[in-house]
Amino acid sequence: MTWSVLHNIGIIAYAISGAFVALQANYSFIGIFVLGLTTSYGGSIIRNVVLDIPVSNIWERHSLLVVFITLTTLLFIKRDWIHHWNRWGYFFDSIGLASFAIQGGLLAKSLNHDLGIIIIASMFTGVGGGMIRDLLAGRTPLALREEIHAVLTFLCALCIWAGWNSPLELTIIVIVIVLIRMLSVNNKLKWQRPFKQSH
Template sequence: MDTWEIFTIIGTIAFALSGAIVAFEEKYDLFGVYTLAFITAFGGGMIRNIVVGIPVSAFWSQTSLFIITFCLITVLFFLPAFLFKLWDRWGVFFDAVGLSAFAIQGALFAKTANESIFAMMLAAVLTGVGGGILRDVLAGRKPMVLHSDIYAGWALMGGIVIGLGLDHPIMQYSLFVLIIVMRMLTVHYKWRLPQVDKRI
């Protein structure tokens, strides 16, 4: 199993958990929970493929990931309710893991296709934040990436670093940890990008 596949699995699991927990919070029914979990886990990659020009058939070739996601969400239904209270503490962490894993995976995906560094940056951002944007929109929430804090910037950083030639797996895993740490520090210290107030 190569690095690209490992980051794909990590990101899929982390974002599937993120989508399912948000669905539980919004009191979605059974179908809604599965739908939001799958969209969060696979939405970013789907958007990236459309923009980059990857055939739609590539999306449906991820049978093993579909099965993993389905089984994971099914297990969540049998967990006691009190465990989900831990989401307030660990939810941001899982989201950070998904962001980091998918940003790197997206950049590596573009790199294996011999795309430019700009394509790697775009692929990193789209893969890293796309699923989360779809999750928030379907849950009736403002997409965090557009207003809350520094979020897409860390995905962009991953794309830049991969684009500059970070080829060794150890360095890629180090980047994976770094993005998670920076995302958690962003939340802890409430780092923000400048906001524009043009109210009339």
């Protein structure tokens, strides 16, 4: 049940994140759909390949595809929402990162893998979709520019390996990860503004 909830949260958050990036690149509706889809499911596909699990398993929740299509359609219609990227885009990306990294670690642990595989599963699930999204948008993946991504997925994996698997504990992990990531983003933006103004 907990894994399912995290999976749903991650897919919705990453779908919104991917759609925001597509809007930034001024893509068509198909572009918004493709970036949202690859952001939501790309990491899970890579993880399943690494763990030797059938990739078709990630398509079991048909209701989520309906939600996904609805979200991308709304974002396409309301293109002016792109102006809120700096405020909300990183937030949804952070939620997706946390929830996907956790559920990747949970899946690896449920298969009785050791810490190394749990870390790999968390990392690929957490940042894989975002990396594919950025490559399709023609920009350097955030995960390759900011070490914080790898650190946070590593932290998620350690918590899962240590036995943090109750709904309360997993919720705390998500909140802490999102807070750390957003603090990192805010500090980065604060440093960028004076630099741009000086030029």
